[in-house]
Amino acid sequence: MSAENQIERHTLSVLVDNEAGVLARVIGLFSGRGYNIDSLTVAEVDDQEHMSRITIVTLGTPPMIEQIKAQLGRLVPVHRVVDLTVECESVERELALVKVAGKGDARVEALRMSEAFRARVVDATPDSFVFEITGNTEKIDAFIGLMKPLGLREVSRTGAAAISRGPEAM
Amino acid sequence: MDKQLNGAQIVLQSLQDHGVEHIFGYPGGAVLPIYDEIFQQESIEHILVRHEQGATHAAEGYARSTGKCGVVLVTSGPGATNAVTGLTDALMDSIPMVCITGQVPTHLIGGDAFQEADTVGITRPCTKHNYLVKDINDLARIMHEAFQVATTGRPGPVVVDIPKDIQFALGPYMKPKAVKHKSYQPQLKGDMAAIKQAVELIANAKKPIFYTGGGIINSGPQASQLLREFVKLTGFPITSTLMGLGSYPSADKQWLGMLGMHGTYEANWAMHDCDVMINIGARFDDRITGTLDKFAPNSKKIHVDIDPSSINKNVMVDVAIVGDCAHVLEDMLRVYKSDAVTPDKKALASWWEEIEGWRDRKCLAYKKDAKAIKPQYAVERLYELTKDADTYITTEVGQHQMWAAQYYRFEDPNRWMTSGGLGTMGYGIPAAVGVQVAHPKSLVIDIAGEASVQMTMQEISTAVQYRLPIKIFILNNEYMGMVRQWQELLHGGRYSSSYSEALPDFVKLAEAYGATGIRAETAAELDDAIKRMIDTPGPVIFDCIVTKDENCFPMIPSGAAHNEMLLADSEGLDIEVSDAGKALV
Ligand SMILES: Cc1ncc(C[n+]2csc(CCOP(=O)(O)OP(=O)(O)O)c2C)c(N)n1
Ligand SMILES: [Mg+2]
Secondary structure, three states: OOHHHOOEEEEEEEEEEOOOOHHHHHHHHHHHOOOOOOEEEEEEEEOOOOEEEEEEEEEEOHHHHHHHHHHHHHOOOEEEEEEHHHHOOEEEEEEEEEEEEOOHHHHHHHHHHHHHOOOEEEEEEOOEEEEEEEEOHHHHHHHHHHHHHHOEEEEEEOOOEEEEOOOOOO | OOEEEEHHHHHHHHHHHOOOOEEEEOOOHHHHHHHHHHHOOOOOEEEEOOOHHHHHHHHHHHHHHHOOOEEEEEOOOHHHHHOHHHHHHHHHOOOOEEEEEEEOOHHHOOOOOOOOOOHHHHHHHHOOEEEEOOOHHHHHHHHHHHHHHHHOOOOOEEEEEEEHHHHHOEEEEOOOOOOOOOOOOOOOOOOHHHHHHHHHHHHOOOOEEEEEOHHHHHHOHHHHHHHHHHHHHHOOOEEEOHHHOOOOOOOOOOEEEEOOOOOOHHHHHHHHHOOEEEEEOOOOOHHHHOOHHHOOOOOEEEEEEOOHHHOOOOOOOOEEEEOOHHHHHHHHHHHHHHOOOOOOHHHHHHHHHHHHHHHOOOOOOOOOOOOOEOHHHHHHHHHHHHOOOOEEEEEOOOHHHHHHHHHOOOOOOOOEEOOOOOOOOOOHHHHHHHHHHHOOOOEEEEEEEOOOHHHHOOHHHHHHHOOOOOEEEEEEOOEOHHHHHHHHHHOOOOOOOOEOOOOOOHHHHHHHHOOEEEEEOOHHHHHHHHHHHHHOOOOEEEEEEEOOOOOOOOEOOOOOOHHHOEOOOOOOOOOOOOHHHHOOO
16 A cells, blocks of 8 residues: 555644634534544634634545645634644643442552553542543553453543644644 | 614625625515615615525626626525525535525524524535624624625635524624735735746646636636637647636637537547646546546646645646636746747647547537437527627536537637536526626527426526516427436436426417517528527527437546547447446436
8 A cells, every 4th residue: 555545643733713613614524525533622722812723633545634634724714724743743632531430459450550540530439430541542542441341431531632842833 | 983784784785885786685584674775775786586596596697707796685494595506506616606694583593483594504515604693793794704705715605694683783884994814815826936847847748738627717807818828828729627618719729629528529638648737727527537547647737726625636736836827827927938938849739730630530520410400500500690799608407508518619708607516407597697687788598408497497587577688598308318318328228207298388488477489490490590589689488499319429438538438420329337437427
């Protein structure tokens, strides 16, 4: 397979006007044109200018990713689109809340693991924990994988938030 | 302090400030305040259509024939949903349009109120942008923005959805200023480095071709002028898409005719064999390229487009220039002249020799019939008898549309209105209404099919009401001919639901509407009948009875390449279409 049609995972950062319907435009673009959304995170990041930042993790071949960028750029309320995977060095973090129920050895092991992963206990009952963990997607995947045999009950994840390294802003 | 107006007045004032003279619309409960304002002023004329789809296509015809923005006004719910086809059509063909829709009052939104529809939700994917006005203080700005977005960059339709309470509310009005939109700033000038690279490719081309499209028309008459100059200067052959017809004069010998699925033999072969392709304002649509892996396999490609997302979407190109056609052509010409480029005369001569060989194939030749009217003949005669008049042509969708593109000849831009991207049957009559509103003295003809016209036939009533002397020239083959052709080629001649059963008597129908009906059934009477049509002062429905089983050639069957065209005299029709090809539309 040539690089042209190799499926890659890219993180796009999209700066938009925080106006009604803007998220629907972005999501509709992805579903309407058959693009993938692996995760999507959005919140207002500038309350003076009413701007939101949408972080989208998507899968596609390099030409597809270029096309996604161009299509996003075409939306009227979109200010900028940056492909953090290729255009700069970046850091990416995700937050997950992970509920694990169990007793005895499993419970002890879950707590020990959470310390190794620097997860925090944000809720505890005699037979359950809710861990809060942040990290990149692989780290969170790994933690959840380890919790499975230890009584994993449910997971809530935010999807990735990402930003470029260094002093420049997008 | 700004002047305070109510919402309906703000709408009218902004339309006036954007130079709007005509709007196409249909009233209803949710737009009554705006209609009341229309009633009380005189600078804007409202054209009452018979169906909201008609309003949108009329606005498209108006826009395409003038270069101005088409304006539509419809009510909430069904008014808005009826407009969806025309909005999508305008989006696909990049037609500037502002469509104002009424909405139920703000406090009722979301409650399934009478005639409530989520108009911005429904029209989000079929507009360039849309707005729901929730605050009267935003209305003036949104109206101005709507016109800016619709008419600049790659043009397209914009919906402004205005709840009824906002139409009554008082708010400020400020004039449209050259406000710089925060995020929307289309690029007009092309990158000079890329332009220089393009000129270098052009300078060294041995088998070049210009492939142009609707972008030239959208860019304005100046783009056509610059294109003509550039093509003349280079001596290169030129072809164009369906949407680009008229940007280069068809009478010129460098013109190869339209390319694509029903394009000419010479245009498609030249595309296939070219070494440098200069795409200006076209988008490598599938009707043009045929199967992508066999598309112009030995060529370097230059692509000029104002929409960055058109670049490398379907076809990877070697030099991409994002910008407006006229701006880029101007710069290209300047570089070309200042570099004192001289094309490779020898290579070009032998390229033209090859092209003349393809031209000699006379791909548009067809068997004449002494008695019956062949559809190609009908368009040829229509052309001969109207070419010296100030004529505008619209079409419906089907075989007749392709015959119009092949046999009617265009010398100037903005004279040809057709639904290219969406292929909307029913486009032609309302589009003709819009064109005629903009050009009351001109000869406006819809080259139509008997099936298509029945989709928006009611707009003939609009034409009668406003004394718009449009001519509906129906190539009546009693079939959805294009469907029948595909069934003949791909489905064993099983003509499933493609016969036009129970047709109305079009002459009587015309008379019922208060228009004139004319019928021609033999080749002998055709010329006189066409002359009568032209001389009739009011709207005419012309029922031109043509041979029923004619196929539209040349044709690139789906899944095939440019050099695998079928011609009218190809041996039989037992073509091999791959299963993959059959699955294409
Ligand atoms: C609204 C719509 N519905 C269906 C089609 C599919 N379609 C394409 S051409 C055609 C037949 C058109 O028949 P007619 O208007 O008689 O034109 P002809 O091909 O016979 O010239 C049909 C049904 C379409 N293009 N548009
Ligand atoms: Mg027909």
